[in-house]
Amino acid sequence: MNRFTKNLHYFSPTGKAGLIILSLFFLMAVFSARLTTHPHDVSSGKALMPPCFDHVLGTDDIGVDLWSQLVYGARISLLVGFLTAGISGCFGALVGMFAGYTGGWMDRFFMRIIDGMMVLPDLPVMIVLAAFFGPGLAQVILVLSLFSWVFTARIVRSRVLVIKQKEYVIYARISGAGPVYLMRKHLFPEVLPLVWVSMIRLAGKAIVAEAGLSFLGLGDPTSRSWGLIIYHATRFPGIYYTRFWTWWLLYPFLALSGMVLALAFVCRDLETLADPRMNQKISGGV
């Protein structure tokens, strides 16, 4: 905790704001049941009610309370974001360490795959994959993970290539350290901050991608993710000719943007914390 507060000083104002917003969303997700008075999946009032005292953010076309939907939607966004980040972060870190450490044809093989996946337009592939796996939260997470690990793997690999050449690693190897010992004792602790940062980046990407897929109607129809609320609202005939969009579409939009921005700001600060050169490298990379 002490270390946490100490690190907090390094955060920029936007990073701090991001942290606050993120923790608010976390609280929303954890205490969903306490925060809402209406069910999030069953109709609880008249259809398309504007925001009023009973329904703080109004209701949608079948009379479901929007505030409840938003609060429970935070669960889905966070779940998708962090599970995807966890799965692909772990897998990417493993592949990156392995490829970077062993080198040779294994390294080339993985780099080919990674390079190939980097140029692929990810969304069309994700659409096809999501259509094939069928709608469902687990499938969405799986599809997103399938595409995200390459980012972590690339970063980790390039770092491992550098560390591998360092004297203390070479000395350790000369002293008889095996690959597993080297990875556990020397490589892993060095790349860990990078992995954390890339995982947060991935969480943001995954949340956006999930919203995008849901927005195309490829999300889990039984969940009420923010993307799905937007999907239903935009499919409502003549939504922009009425005032309905001012609550039905606006609030999920704001929630999603807030989440994405908060994650991005926190991530940027963490990047500079983990590696002060990293931001320059990203922005100035050739």
Next chain:
Amino acid sequence: MKKLGRLTEYVITVLIILSINFFLPRMMPGDPFLFLSGDQGEQISAYSDEQIRQYKACYGLDQPIFRSYLSYLADLFRGRLGQSLYFNESVGHIVLRRLPWTVFLVCGAILFSTVLGTALGSLSAFYRNRLLDNVLYGFMMFFSEIPAFLIGLFFLFVFAASLGLFPLSGALTSFSPDRSVVQVLKDIIHHAVLPVAALSLTRLGGMYLLVRNIMISIIPKAYMRTARAKGLSRYRIFIRHGLRNALLPLTTRIFMSLGTLVGGAVLVENVFAYPGLGLMISQAVMVHDYPLIQGIFLVITLLVLSANLMSEVLYRVLDPRVKDGEG
């Protein structure tokens, strides 16, 4: 040798895409004949088993999977993408009709974001750490993080729904014959402004940062001082001596992010109901139209890949130092 390696890499990627493209849609849940026979979502089995068998034979869906894979590859090489199950039209025709709109959006966004990003980036570098730089930097950091389709939604709220400045959807005003070419062009641009702006805005940040950082590192260089000492105009120094350095990284950036941009375009098209490939693919997925999904997916990915292949050739032209081998 290395050049050949790059080429085989592309060939392998294409083959993998073709295989994914063939097998995945076939494993999708759902049955096109249930959707052919009823409205979306309803399951009216208007076809008898006999008829369904007949249709499957007609579309080749009763063949063993390996045979149909081979005939699929053979058809592709002849340029045939198959027949759409839902629209009962050749996939090639549908794709060709929709493709120009998507290409238009993507190219517009590239052009707009590159030009504006370069201009603002140079401006920012020139006024480094002054008010203008700080404001621009903050603005870019803010908007580059929001995905294009959310920005598109925001534009739709503000400029189309509230202010009514731009049309809400589509690419052309329908039911208005007898218009001159100029009017039609104006109409097209009017419809494209919001989608292109939404797509550009997310990319702008990356372009801006790239140019800003390059210019900041270039400005203190000795040859810039020499150029100024020679009495060249400020404009000329900036363009000829400064911005030239940004040419290569900018091209790389444009091509590297093409895939993401196309993905963004797919979503933005759905926001604005813009009649490109992105809108089509989401409709095709909805009705389980295998050949159409396959066709669109294939055309998009192959276009992005060939653009990347082209960029490597372009690279060698722009920077003669890049010999075969580095890349």
